[in-house]
Amino acid sequence: MPFLQSNSLPLALGPLPIRTHLNIPNPCRLRIYQAPRILCAATRKRTGKQRYPSEKKKLKQKHKDTLREVENKFEGIWRLSKLAVPVQDDPGKDFTGVSDGLLREIAKAIKFPVASMLPAEAFSVIRKSFDARKILKEPKFVYTVDMDVSKLVDLEPRTQDFISDLTLRVGLIDHITQGRVTGDLISIIRHARKGEEVQASSGSGDHDNGSSNGSSGLVKCGSRKDRPRIAVVGGGPSGLFASLVLAELGADVTLMERGQPVEQRGRDIGALVVRRILESESNFCFGEGGAGTWSDGKLVTRIGRNSDSVLAAMKTLVHFGAPNNILVDGKPHLGTDRLVPLLRHFRQHLLELGVSVRFGTRVDDLIVENNCVVGVELSDSRNQLPPERFRCDAVVLAVGHSARDIYQMLLSHNVDLVPKDFAVGFRIEHPQVLINNIQYSSLATEVQSGRGKVPVADYKVAGVVSTENGDISSNSVPSERSCYSFCMCPGGQVVLTSTNPKELCINGMSFSRRASKWANAALVVNVSKQDFETLSFHGPLAGVEFQREFERRAALMGEQDFVVPVQRVTDFLDNKLSGTSLPSSSYRLGVKEANLHELFPSHITQALKRSISMFNQELPGFISEEALLHGVETRTSSPVQIPRGDVSYESLSLKGLYPVGEGAGYAGGIVSAAVDGMQAGFAVAKNFCLFPEDMDLVLGKAERAGFVKY
Numbered sequence: 001m002p003f004l005q006s007n008s009l010p011l012a013l014g015p016l017p018i019r020t021h022l023n024i025p026n027p028c029r030l031r032i033y034q035a036p037r038i039l040c041a042a043t044r045k046r047t048g049k050q051r052y053p054s055e056k057k058k059l060k061q062k063h064k065d066t067l068r069e070v071e072n073k074f075e076g077i078w079r080l081s082k083l084a085v086p087v088q089d090d091p092g093k094d095f096t097g098v099s100d101g102l103l104r105e106i107a108k109a110i111k112f113p114v115a116s117m118l119p120a121e122a123f124s125v126i127r128k129s130f131d132a133r134k135i136l137k138e139p140k141f142v143y144t145v146d147m148d149v150s151k152l153v154d155l156e157p158r159t160q161d162f163i164s165d166l167t168l169r170v171g172l173i174d175h176i177t178q179g180r181v182t183g184d185l186i187s188i189i190r191h192a193r194k195g196e197e198v199q200a201s202s203g204s205g206d207h208d209n210g211s212s213n214g215s216s217g218l219v220k221c222g223s224r225k226d227r228p229r230i231a232v233v234g235g236g237p238s239g240l241f242a243s244l245v246l247a248e249l250g251a252d253v254t255l256m257e258r259g260q261p262v263e264q265r266g267r268d269i270g271a272l273v274v275r276r277i278l279e280s281e282s283n284f285c286f287g288e289g290g291a292g293t294w295s296d297g298k299l300v301t302r303i304g305r306n307s308d309s310v311l312a313a314m315k316t317l318v319h320f321g322a323p324n325n326i327l328v329d330g331k332p333h334l335g336t337d338r339l340v341p342l343l344r345h346f347r348q349h350l351l352e353l354g355v356s357v358r359f360g361t362r363v364d365d366l367i368v369e370n371n372c373v374v375g376v377e378l379s380d381s382r383n384q385l386p387p388e389r390f391r392c393d394a395v396v397l398a399v400g401h402s403a404r405d406i407y408q409m410l411l412s413h414n415v416d417l418v419p420k421d422f423a424v425g426f427r428i429e430h431p432q433v434l435i436n437n438i439q440y441s442s443l444a445t446e447v448q449s450g451r452g453k454v455p456v457a458d459y460k461v462a463g464v465v466s467t468e469n470g471d472i473s474s475n476s477v478p479s480e481r482s483c484y485s486f487c488m489c490p491g492g493q494v495v496l497t498s499t500n501p502k503e504l505c506i507n508g509m510s511f512s513r514r515a516s517k518w519a520n521a522a523l524v525v526n527v528s529k530q531d532f533e534t535l536s537f538h539g540p541l542a543g544v545e546f547q548r549e550f551e552r553r554a555a556l557m558g559e560q561d562f563v564v565p566v567q568r569v570t571d572f573l574d575n576k577l578s579g580t581s582l583p584s585s586s587y588r589l590g591v592k593e594a595n596l597h598e599l600f601p602s603h604i605t606q607a608l609k610r611s612i613s614m615f616n617q618e619l620p621g622f623i624s625e626e627a628l629l630h631g632v633e634t635r636t637s638s639p640v641q642i643p644r645g646d647v648s649y650e651s652l653s654l655k656g657l658y659p660v661g662e663g664a665g666y667a668g669g670i671v672s673a674a675v676d677g678m679q680a681g682f683a684v685a686k687n688f689c690l691f692p693e694d695m696d697l698v699l700g701k702a703e704r705a706g707f708v709k710y
Helices: 053-065 100-110 149-155 157-164 185-206 217-221 237-248 262-275 308-319 336-352 404-412 432-446 529-534 542-557 569-574 602-618 670-687 695-699
Strands: 077-086 123-131 140-148 173-176 229-233 252-257 356-359 361-369 372-380 388-391 394-397 422-431 462-466 480-489 493-496 506-509 518-527 564-568 591-593 628-633 657-659
Touching: 077 100, 100 123, 100 140, 100 157, 140 149, 149 157, 185 237, 185 308, 185 695, 229 237, 229 372, 237 252, 237 308, 237 336, 237 394, 237 670, 252 361, 262 336, 308 670, 308 695, 336 356, 361 404, 372 394, 394 670, 422 432, 422 480, 422 506, 422 542, 422 602, 432 518, 462 602, 480 506, 480 602, 493 518, 506 518, 506 628, 518 602, 518 628, 529 542, 542 564, 542 628, 564 569, 569 602, 569 628, 657 670
Parallel strands: 229 252, 229 394, 252 356, 394 657, 564 591
Antiparallel strands: 077 140, 077 173, 123 140, 361 372, 372 388, 422 518, 422 628, 462 480, 480 518, 493 506, 564 628
16 A cells, blocks of 8 residues: 655655565664754853763763664664754643654654654653754754664554664664663662562572572571661752662661751741741751752753663652653753652651651761761750750761751761862843843743743853962962853742851742743852962861851841842943842842952952853853842852762761762762762662662662762
8 A cells, every 4th residue: 555645755655565574784884973062051062072081981882882783673672862853843842742743753763754654652752852052943842762663563564674774873873772760769679679589589498598508698688687777867869869768678767857847848938038037957958858949950960861870760759749751851850849749758658668757856966986877966956855866877978068067077076078179159140031032032932931832941051261360379279260050040039048147148949830030040160179278268178168258248248137249240240330220139038239349259250250251152142231140159069078988888987977969079969969869778778788789780880979060
């Protein structure tokens, strides 16, 4: 029967032959593909020597993989990448299925002549992002799709010939012999444990008491009479995921959070915003879910978006209530309104597993015997209960980067703390309409306050600027600095993240729809030990003191009471105060015009000025009379790192202590913190013989969650 004419082809074609045997054609002819720049980002793609070592390793492996011939093209999955669908042919950003427009692009990729004959059921969308770069003729949605060839041939036998002719093309067409992680962390662990139990049962039937070498490791480790008692300190992503893994594997887990559950935490934040009452232990930084709860809820990560560990973490979030589209969205985010119910569901599951969840519980000290942690000293963070000594077998330290008292306490026990580079600067805010126009031009009207066909426009800019050291010794501070945008919140607002009323620092947040009229982002430059020393800050906590110095200066410039010092971008570049009315700000506790040149040392100020000018070249209109700088952004990442074992995750200087997550210097966002907590949970479980296998055997080889710049 002849094919019917389709919209994608001008002519009807005759019948296609069906190949009756599945032979393999000649070896693939290789074509090296150069990937385009990062989607929806105003930053250039790293190439050549500019690539990170991890990127070079991945690229080398990709090219190596293309040298092999696919043994059977009708087994496994073919992954089709960079399928670009014009906006007018796509249902829009909230659609994650297979549309007619996408089928046309799939047909082009596999050289099948009539797209309408392809069964949508044979394809699944793995990634969808929006590309509105000016170098394109028109904005497009860009897809990555997995093609189940077995299902495809069953549903449409005439595709068989075209599958036989498929060749590998790096970054465009890849063959995957193993499937992706099929479930969330809970189901993965239970499936793995069930397999071990079956193996153990089989072993015990062949060998009396399961004591010979033929029995599984689970039987030997399971002989422990008492479950290990683990204290997890911190209820952010790393603490929650560590608790989940350990509880699912049978540990007696107590999760301790100095802040309050999300319900009470929301009321405390409301009191701060409305009545300027700062609860020192329940605020934008402390409380259930960590600092990421009242933020944009970004789920982007630089530790391997397609890694099994990241997929397991993402699917676990979906299990607890996150929308399914976070598994597909190229730039997934949740928003505070979705994080709050998700955390309630997460907490309920931990309680059902027998985890003791204790809010308003601050860890004041470690109980150390023979250089090993045997417990913690606790106090009620609202001073309603007397101090308590809690004995345990191990402590998973999953605090955030604002728990500065914890760093001081660790030093008192001679725990190694290594100063770490981070970044400081301002939070810049524009009208969201302006950013939409810069990024989308005529398509900006399609945004519609987050409810339109295209995403609310964002940006990501980065570069390197040179500075003149002025009256500072030329060898004392770097002459070049990295500068970049950080935690961009489209349709968001600027919020207070101070934990001390005498200090002032800010961050950005947004809700799931990103519907506010403002767009904000941190605009920062990197600082290091050399910068700390110019202000006479030395030692492991030099970075903490460096942060405090500028947070105190910002508080004084705002004249206290959490008023934020601000300055027009144009005035900052001209080093002046215009004295005219300021653009509106989303910050709800009030702003005061100030000369932000007086905040940072001159070499940092100069770097910030040059970075703004540089970014305006990438985003014409970025320098605007409507753009407002807010001071100060200092807590971009932890200022310290706590050294630990690469495999054991145990502190190198104190046994029984497991530092994890962002506060320990091993993560930089919700997903990387969750993955680090997950990995640590498996490591602790293995150390206590709760699970004898390596995590890699359960989730595959995982990239370690180290600190990376955004």
